[in-house]
Amino acid sequence: MSLLSNTQGRPERVRSLVGLLSAHGGTMPREEVYDWLLPRPFRNRDQVPTSIQNTIGAASDLGLVETFRDRLVLVHPHVPTSEDALSDYCHDFLCTTEKQEDRVLLDAFAYFVVRSEQHGSTDWIESNRQVADEVNDVLMKQASEDDERRFNDTKIAPWKSWMTYLGLGWEAPSLPTFYPSVTERLQRVVRDVGMVLGSDREVDAATFMRELASRMPYLDGGERFRSICDSVPFRPTRTTWILSEALRDLHDDGTLRLHVRGDAREGQQLAPDDTHSIRSYFVSVTILRGIA
Amino acid sequence: MSLNRFACWKSPDANEILRTEALQGHESIFLAVHTPMQGFEVEKGTRSAWLEHRTERGFLDALNREGLKHVFAVVEGEPGAGKSHLIRWLKIQWQHQQDLVLLIQRAEGSLDGTLRQIRNELAGEFADHFTGLGEVQQSSLEGRAKDFLSKLANRMDRNSYERESELPTHHEFVEDKQFSRLLHHDQVRSHWGAPRRIMGVVSGEGERNSALADFRLQDIAELAALANDISEVGMRPIQLLRALGREAKRFQPLLEEGLTQQQIYAELGDEVRNSRILVEALNARLNSALQGLLGISLQGLKDLFRRVRRTLKQQGRRLVLLLEDITSFQGVDDQLIDVLVEQSETAQAHDICDLISVVGITPDYLNNHLRRLGNIQDRITFHIRLSTDNDGSFQEVSGVRTPEERLRFAATYLRAVRSGVQALEEWHSTDLDAPVPNACDRCPLREQCHHTFGAVELSSPRHGATQAVGLYPFTSEAINRIFLALHDPRADRNLKTPRGVLQQVLAPSLLKPEAVERGVFPPPDLEGAWLPDSDRLLLGRLHSMVQNLGGDEATRERLRRLIAWWGDRSEASTREDVEGHVRFAGVRKQVYETFELPWLGAAEALPPKDPPTLPAQTSRLSESTTTDLVEKTSGPSLDRDSDGGPRAPKTPTKSPPARKSLGRTDQAEFAQRSAELKNWQEMGRLDDGQWWDARAYELVESLPWRRLGISAYLQEKLFTQQTVALSGSGRTDSRHFVIPSESWVRDGLESHIQLRVAGDTVQDAEFHRRRVARFLRRLARLAQSRVAEVVPSGADGGRLWSVPATATQVLLARAWMRGTASPKDSTSRQWRAVVEKEAPAEASAKERVDSWTAIVQKTSGSHATVREALLHWVNLPQATKGPTAQNVTFLDAEEAAPALLRLVQSGRLDAFPPAVPRREQTAILERLADLAKEVQQRLPQVARRERERLLRLCDDINQACRGGSLPDYIGRVVQVLNSVTKVCPSVPPGAVNEWLKVRDGLRESGVLATNDERGQAVKELDDFLADAGDSDIRNLDGAELLAWAQKAPAKELGQLWELTRSIEASLEQIGRYAEELVLSSGTAGAATLTDVQQIGERLMALAQELEEAIR
Structure with missing residues (x-):
C-alpha cells in the first residue's frame, strides 16, 4: 500500500489521527481510535470503515504511525499537528522517502514542472486520465520490467489533494485540473533557507538556488527534477517558469528581494516575464527579516 | 529621410476640409472628397x-x-x-x-x-x-421660452380655436384636467425646463444635429417633480400631477435603461396613460405655439x-x-x-x-x-x-457600412487634406477632368509609408485611373477600430456615420499635425468623449506589460493608445502577418519605430493567423488594409522568449481543452467587464455587482478549506453565494465576506473570466492562470482573516478560539452531570457521549447540589444544536460537495481529543472568549460561549460541593443511627412504632404517619425491602455511610472526586436523611405526648389509683421501647 493507494486517507484525516494519538500520549488501542474517528452509531455496519483504514494506512506510509499489537503508536510523539507544521513534515518526508510507491507523489509533481516548462504552459494538462497516463509513462521509464503501473487516474484525486496540502498547486474552475504553483511551499522553504543562509543579507543566486534544490528536489536542479528531465528527456536552460513565477511572487510579497544588475544578463536566468519588473535575471537574493 | 516626425499635411487644410458644414462655395473641396x-x-x-x-x-x-x-x-x-x-x-x-x-x-x-x-x-x-x-423675436432665449409656454398654455384652451374642427388631439383630456392652469403656474414657468430646451433646439443653440424639438416623457417626469411646489391651481391639476408622479416612477427606470418612448408605451400600456396623452397633446400644439412666436x-x-x-x-x-x-x-x-x-x-x-x-x-x-x-x-x-x-x-x-467603405471614405479626405485647399482649388479651376491631386504620388517616402501603414487604391470612374492613397498616420485597423468604438453614452445619436469618420476618427489626429512633428503621436485628443473607456484599456498581459515598461508615463500612455486603436489590445503576442511583417499586439514593428515607441515584441514571431475572411468587394483593397477586421482566430501554440533569450524546447502537443464560454461573453464583453473592473478601481463602485459576486464566489468555493484550517461548518456559514461580495458591488453588512478592490483581486477576476473565453495565445492563457493562482493564494489569507474576525480569540487573547474544543467540553460536562458518561470512562466512550444523540439520563440531577442541577438545566435547551454544529465542524467527508458531503463519515479529533482530555484532567474548560459578536449566521457561537460561561462558573466546584453535601447527609444519618448500623436502626425504629401504637393506641397519628410515609417511599425506590428492612439495598447504603468517614474521600479531587460523586446514591441518601429526620421528630412527638398525658392525669382530680397504675405501666413499657430504640 502507498499514500496514493489509500485513496480515502486524505491529509486532513491523517492530521485528525495524529492529533488524536498525540493527545493520548502517542498511543491508543486500535478500537478506541476507531471509536473516536467514527463512533459506532455513525457506522453503517459494525465494521471498520475504509476511510479509517485508509487514514491509518496513509499515516503509516508517511512514517507517522505504526501498529504495535492492538495499539496504534505515534512514531514521533511530538510531531506538531498544526496544518502548516504537519504539511512541512509531510513535505520533508516525501522529499526524502526511499519508498518507491510514495516517491511517486513528488516524482509526478516534478513531471508537472518539467512538462510545463517544456510546453511553456500548462496547456498540456487536459484530463485526469491523460495526465495519469503521461506521468505513468515517464515513471515507468525508471522502473524495472516487472514493476506494475505506478500512476493511474484513480490516484489523481488523492494526489491533487496531497499536492494542494503541501502548497504546490491549486484547483479552480478556470484552471486546468491541477495547476502547479509552488509559491505557498516556497515561502515556507525560504523561511528555512533564511535560517541557514541568514536574512537581510545578499546571498548569491547560485547558493540560494542550491539550497532550494536540496529542499525542493522536484524543482530546478533537484534530484527528482533531474531524474524526470532525463526520463522525458528535457534539458533545462534556465529557471523553470513555475519556480520563476513563485520567486517573483515572493519578491512582490516582500518575502525576499531578487536583485538585478542593470540590464546585465548575468546571474540566474529566470523564465522571462514582460509584465514584471524582474524580467529575466537575478544575481542575488535577500531573504527579508521577519521571514527567517 | 524617414517617416519619423513627418507630418505630410497642414493643420489649416485639415481644418477647412474636415468641416462638414458650409461647403457651399468650396466646390473644389466638395468634389475632391466626394465619394x-x-x-x-x-x-x-x-x-x-x-x-x-x-x-x-x-x-x-x-x-x-x-x-x-x-x-x-x-x-x-x-x-x-x-x-x-x-x-x-x-x-x-x-x-x-x-x-x-x-x-x-x-x-x-x-x-x-x-x-x-x-x-x-x-x-x-x-x-x-x-x-x-414674420420675423423671429429678438428677445432672449429664456424670454422666448416663457412666451412659448404661455402660447402653449393658451393652446390648451378651447377658446383659442375658432372652429371645433381646429381643436387638436386630446382636447377633452386637457380641458378635463385643466392642464392650462398648470402651465400658467409660476413654478412651472420658472422651473420646467422643457420649453427652454425646445426653444434652444429650434433656435439652433449648440449643434442641433437634426435633433427634434418635441416634448418627451422625460419632460413629463420633470413636470411631475414640481408637484410639491404647486398649489392653488385646483383639485384636477393636482390630481393630474400626482398621477404623473406615479407614472414617472414606472417609466423613468426604463428610460434610464435606454428604452425608447414607443417601447415604454408598449411595455407599460395604460400604466403611463396620462403621460402619453400629455406628450401627444403638447406636441400637437407645439407648432402652432412656435408659429405664434414667429x-x-x-x-x-x-x-x-x-x-x-x-x-x-x-x-x-x-x-x-x-x-x-x-x-x-x-x-x-x-x-x-x-x-x-x-x-x-x-x-x-x-x-x-x-x-x-x-x-x-x-x-x-x-x-x-x-x-x-x-x-x-x-x-x-x-x-x-x-x-x-x-x-x-x-x-x-x-457608405460606411463595411470596413472597405470606411477606408475608401477616409482615404478621399486624407488625399484632400494632404493636397491642401490651394491645390484642390487649382485642380478645380484648371482641370476638373484630371484626377484629384494626390500628395502620395510624389512623396519620396511613399513606398516605406504605404508598406508600413497601408494604402487604399481609389479609382475614379470619371478618369478610369486609380490612385494609391496612404493611410498614414492611421492604419486600416486604426480607422475601423476607432469608428466601430464610437458610441454616444446617452444614446441620443448614431456616431457610426460618415460624419463620425470625419469628426471623431480623422479630425482629432489631422487637426494636430504637430503631435507627429513633436513625437507625441498618438495624442490624447484622439480619445474623445465618444470613445468608451472600456475600449481604451489594454487587456490582460498587455496591460501588465505596458504598465511595467518603466520610463515616462506619457510614453506608456502613447503606447497604450497606439495598441488600443492601431492594434489588438487583447493579444500580447508577436506574430507575423501575411506580408511577412512582424507585429506585436497587432501593430507592425515599423509603426512603433515611426512613432518612436518602444517595441515590446519578442525576437521570434508566431506564424500568421488564419487569413481573415473578407467580403468579395474588398478585393480592390491592398492586402495591407485587410488585416484583422474580423474576429481573431487562435493560432498554433508556441512559447516565445520576449527578451530573445534561450527558449525552451518545444514538443508538439494536442490542442488544449476548449474553454467554456461565459454565456454571452466574448472578447467584446470581456472588454466591457475589464472596464467595469477598471471603474471599480477608480470609482469604488462595481457595475453589475451581482454578476461579479458570482464570479468571485466561483473562486472562493474552490479554496482548499480544510488545508486552511477552516471547517465545513464555517465555510458553509460564512462563505456562501449570498455572503461573498466584492466591495462596492452592493450593500454589505457584517454578514458578508467582502473582498476589497485591490489590484490582485481585479487581476484575478479579470483573468478568471478571460480564461473562459476561447482565443488566447498559450502565453496569454498562462499569464491569466498565474494571476488566478495568485488570487487564490491571497484569497485564502483573506478567508482566514475573515474567520479570525468571526471566531474571536480565546479569553487568553492568543490563539483563535477552538470552537470544537469548547463544544466538546460543554457537552461532556453535561454528559457527566447527567451520568451518561464518567470521567473515569475511556475517552472514546466519553467522546461518544458527546457526539451521540442523548440517551435517557442514568441519574437524576435534581437530587444534587444546585450547581450540578444548573449545568444540566442551563444546557438543556441548546445541547442538540451545539452537538449538531460540533458534528458539522469536525466532520471530514470525502466529498466536499453533493449529497454525501453532509454524511458523518470521519470525525476530526485533532482539537476535540485534547480538549476532552484536558477537561477530564483539570475539570475546567479551556479558555473561551468572554463575548462573541452577534452574527446571524454564527449565532451558535454566541450561544456556545454563553453555555461555556455557565458551565465554567459551576463545574470546577460542583464535585466538591456535592461531596460536602453528601458527607453532611451521611453525618446526619450516622448520628441518628447513634453508632449502630443503618439496618439495625431502621429495624429498631419499626419495632418501637409498632409497640407504641399497641401500648398507647391514643398516640397522635401524625407522629407515626409521617414516618410511615417516608418508609413507604424508601420501599418504593427499593431501598427498603417490603418485608425486610434489613435488605441488600440498605446494606449498600450502610456501607456508603460507613465509608463516608474515610479520610480518602475527603482527599479525592478532580475526575476521581467527580466519579465518586456520580456513583454516590444521592437520591437514596436524601430519602434516608429525610427518614431519620422524621423518626427523630416522631420520637420527640411521642415523648411530648407521654409527658402531657402524665400531667393531665395528675391535675384532673378525677383519676383513680387504678388509672394511675395503668398509665405508669404504659409509660414504663414505652420508655423501655424508646430506650431500646435509641440505644
Missing part, C-alpha cells in the same frame, strides 16, 4: 420603379426623368449619414439652367436661420413675396411659395427645392410639407410651376412626425434610405 454614394435602399414611392440604379447618379436621373412635373423626394438617414452631402451633390450636378434651384442648408439649424436663408436665396426678383412672413400665420409660408411658383410659372421655369434637413423648419414644417406636396397639375388655377423637391429627414422625424400626417406618405415620389435598420437601434449608414 460616389451607392447601395442605398429604396422605400415605396409613387415612382420608385423609375429609380433604376441605387446610386447617386441613378437618383439624379430619376429626378430629371422627362415628363415628371412634380417630385416630392425624401432622403432618409441618420444624422451624419450623408443626406446633406447627397443633396449638395444634386445641386452641383443639376443641369437645367432655367430651373430655380434653391438649396436650404442645415448649417444654422434654427428656424430663424432657415427662413433667413430662404429670404437670401430669393432676394432680388422675389423679395416682395416675403410680405406676411409671427407667421398659418398660411404665411404656403402663400410665399405659391407666389414664387406663380412667378416661375409665368417665366416658364421650375422650382427645385433641395432641403438638407426638414427639422430646420420645425415650427412651420407642417406648412412646408403642404407646400411640397402641392402639385402644379392639381392646383385649381394651374397657375403654379412644377416643383421638384428633395428633403432630408431623419428616421426619428419620419416616425414621429411625417407618419402622423395621414396620407402624406402616399404622396412621396421617391424615398431613399441611406441607413438600414439595425436591431431596432441606430441604423447602419450606407
